[in-house]
Amino acid sequence: MDSTSHPAPESDTGPVEAEIRSILQVTFSPELLDVSNDSAMHRGHSGDDGTGESHFTVTIVADAFRGVSRLERQRMVNRALGDLPGQRVHALAIKAKAPGEV
Template sequence: MTNRQNRIRTALITVLTPELLEVEDESHLHAGHAGASPTGETHYSIKVWSKSFEGMNRVEIHRKINETLQSEFDSGLHALSIRIVKPNLDN
């Protein structure tokens, strides 16, 4: 797990207390593309669900996540793919 991946995970857990959180470094898939760095840690995807999302629309959820990770964007995070997935918690 990369340093940025750990920081993303920690920030999202701290702010959202998610029931579901997966963070994946996809930088290797974007080598040579805009915003990519030879050292990686620029492109990530997350799959997330939090009870704090209840009553929020997708735009509001994306804004909350992006605000939570603003320091990462400021320090080199170029792209973040967000999948909001409400798990079946009744199983």
């Protein structure tokens, strides 16, 4: 069996995950950014489009979130991502914090 017949490891970054990471890096210059693809946990559930990139969790720590409410932080991230949430991404959990917050 040659290596081309094996599926890519789940740790590989897909195009949607890479786009999320790139947009958030450029927009917020975060000191911490973690984009976790949770799609495997939702296989066969509502919103699973079969791409393996339908559900994500974003953890981001950036100065832009200082003095901003939790709701507005989520809105900021969603605005930055444009049509990704709701179009190409079924579910996006956002954990946005300012530096120094627990």
